[in-house]
Amino acid sequence: MFLPSCARKEALIRDEIMPFHGPATVEKLKQSIGFGDITEMKALAEVSITTQGENRGSLNGVFAYKAPGRMRVKLFGPFGLTMSEVVISNGLLQLSVPSKKALLNSSENPSRMSI
Numbered sequence: 001m002f003l004p005s006c007a008r009k010e011a012l013i014r015d016e017i018m019p020f021h022g023p024a025t026v027e028k029l030k031q032s033i034g035f036g037d038i039t040e041m042k043a044l045a046e047v048s049i050t051t052q053g054e055n056r057g058s059l060n061g062v063f064a065y066k067a068p069g070r071m072r073v074k075l076f077g078p079f080g081l082t083m084s085e086v087v088i089s090n091g092l093l094q095l096s097v098p099s100k101k102a103l104l105n106s107s108e109n110p111s112r113m114s115i
Helices: 026-033
Strands: 040-051 054-066 072-076 082-089 090-098 101-105
Touching: 072 101
Parallel strands: none
Antiparallel strands: 040 054, 054 072, 072 082, 082 090, 090 101
């Protein structure tokens, strides 16, 4: 039996992505995306790194969010190796960079962290 579908086709239009400037927090993310009643989200991520308009590379990764204030971003390099991981939970931000054997913690101002 063959049943053709008459469902309407809708085009998904992707809005232009604006560059983000400033410290990334769960609250800023919620404001910019408009989570509404979403309590949990997981997604694949692609991060492009540019300096003064020049492309420095890109990384693939995974993104997870769980209300009210937990977020994890894990970025992978070649061969699936973890290049960096950012975890925000209960006001604590942790940045892990395995290649530099670094784990940085901040509970005050994440923009002042450096490796």
